[in-house]
Amino acid sequence: MTQIRPQPGIMEIALYQGGGASIAGQEKPLKLSSNENPFGPGPKAVAAVQAAAGAMHLYPSTDHVGLRTAIGEVHGLDPDRIICGVGSDEIITFLCQAYAGPGDEVLYTEHGFLMYKISALAAGATPVVAPERERTVDVDAILAKVTSRTRLVFIANPNNPTGTMIGGNEVARLAAGLPENCLLVLDGAYAEYVDGFDGGAGLVDARDNVVMTRTFSKIYGLGGLRVGWGYAPRAVVDVLTRVRGPFNLSTLALAGAEAAVRDTDYVDHCRAVNTAQRKRLAEGMAALGFPSDPSEGNFILCRMEDEATAQAADAHLKSKGIIVRLVAGYGLPDCIRITVGSEADVTRVLDAMADFGGAA
Numbered sequence: 067m068t069q070i071r072p073q074p075g076i077m078e079i080a081l082y083q084g085g086g087a088s089i090a091g092q093e094k095p096l097k098l099s100s101n102e103n104p105f106g107p108g109p110k111a112v113a114a115v116q117a118a119a120g121a122m123h124l125y126p127s128t129d130h131v132g133l134r135t136a137i138g139e140v141h142g143l144d145p146d147r148i149i150c151g152v153g154s155d156e157i158i159t160f161l162c163q164a165y166a167g168p169g170d171e172v173l174y175t176e177h178g179f180l181m182y183k184i185s186a187l188a189a190g191a192t193p194v195v196a197p198e199r200e201r202t203v204d205v206d207a208i209l210a211k212v213t214s215r216t217r218l219v220f221i222a223n224p225n226n227p228t229g230t231m232i233g234g235n236e237v238a239r240l241a242a243g244l245p246e247n248c249l250l251v252l253d254g255a256y257a258e259y260v261d262g263f264d265g266g267a268g269l270v271d272a273r274d275n276v277v278m279t280r281t282f283s284k285i286y287g288l289g290g291l292r293v294g295w296g297y298a299p300r301a302v303v304d305v306l307t308r309v310r311g312p313f314n315l316s317t318l319a320l321a322g323a324e325a326a327v328r329d330t331d332y333v334d335h336c337r338a339v340n341t342a343q344r345k346r347l348a349e350g351m352a353a354l355g356f357p358s359d360p361s362e363g364n365f366i367l368c369r370m371e372d373e374a375t376a377q378a379a380d381a382h383l384k385s386k387g388i389i390v391r392l393v394a395g396y397g398l399p400d401c402i403r404i405t406v407g408s409e410a411d412v413t414r415v416l417d418a419m420a421d422f423g424g425a426a
Contacts, residue, residue: 074168075187086389095384096414098405099391101226101256101365103287105339105408107322108332111288114325115318126317133315136324137295143267149303150323152314154255154281154294158220159185160306161251161277161296166191166217173211174220175203177228177396179253182220191217201359201367201398202230205240212244219244222253224260227393227403229361231260238269241276249302252278256363258285258333259340267297274299284364285336286326291316293323340364344406350416351404365405373399379422386418 085099130150138145151157162185166172172186173194186193194216196208203221212219219240224231241250254265257280266278277298283289293315296306315323326332348358348366356379358366370376373394379402380392391403404415 073190075190079184079187083395085391089384089387089389092387095387095389096407096411097389098407098411098415099389100289101284101363101405102289103285103336103364104405104411105287105336107287108326108329110329110332111286111322111326115291115322118317118321121317124317126313126315126320128312130315130320133295133320133324133327136327140327140330141264141267143297147300147303148295148297149306149310150293150295150315151310152292152294153283154253154279154296155181156314157279157294157296157306158182158251158253159188160309161218161249162186162189162191163309164305165249169215170217171213171215172218172220173208173216175208175225177201177225177398178220179222179226180395186218201228203232205232205236205243208240209243212248214245216245216248218249218251220251220253222255223266224256224362226256226363227365227391227396227398227401228359228367229363229365230359231362234269237266241269241273244275246275248275250276252276254278255281255284259337259364260362261337261341270297270299274301277302282323282326285333286323288322288326291319291322293319339408340406343409343412347404347406347412347415350412351419354416354419356419365403367393367398367401367403370400370402376400376402379419382422383415383418386414386421388415388418
């Protein structure tokens, strides 16, 4: 028997399952399972990637100065306090690798992003779950779970897959209630969908124990390029940069992301369309008997009568060529998450679910 053993925690990791992308027998299904931008990347981002393609034989920038400068200018942030990664997932991994290990605890909420647990286990730390209140982050419940071993607390705001959000005062109360040796990580993957929201950047500036992560995979439509970033105290960025690979982002990813973040008109357009169609989708589904909490993301989480109904709805939508997301893995077996698509996409979902409701 082999004596080669992985590090503690590795074999406890359940492999991450992304949203489905295909339906047997259907050539081009409508994919509403991964919260992607239905309109894809903006034309300026596409042009930038195409222009950079001729330089693929050259190593990319190691310091990401062009992208960090662009992010800083658009969001009013210090570029020296920004770190870029392969999606915000990699920033989460860096944080666990750098600040948690055997004997430490990583805290997150019961319906939080699955990568928090995965990254904690990969670092050998113990994942700890705090309950939510009606699918919303509960600050008091989180603080009640904090111990002397807690090193990181993750919350997504807005949260995925629930779409719910807590206000800035509650986030600040959480940060103030944590021990001095504990970092609060604010996952802002869906922050751009909230008009006027800074994702927690102001709190990062105000305190030395808060980190914000962001992604280009959602509103910017660059999920296939894999680019994310974090904003943190300089001391934290210095630590994370020491574990980051020197060429973690490709030339194409850097070019596309820099053009995307500067194209604020496209972002504003996508946000406006999402807001209108999210309202239409949520109200339409509620009228059919499938309510959802107010969502601040680019998706809604519909509550079904029970798990069997959720699975039946998923199968019915697949029969109509539509892929949504079952979220039993997030502790929500009686729900389906539906990405907000274009106006035509929303119409197609509502028509399909009207058939399901009538059949039921």
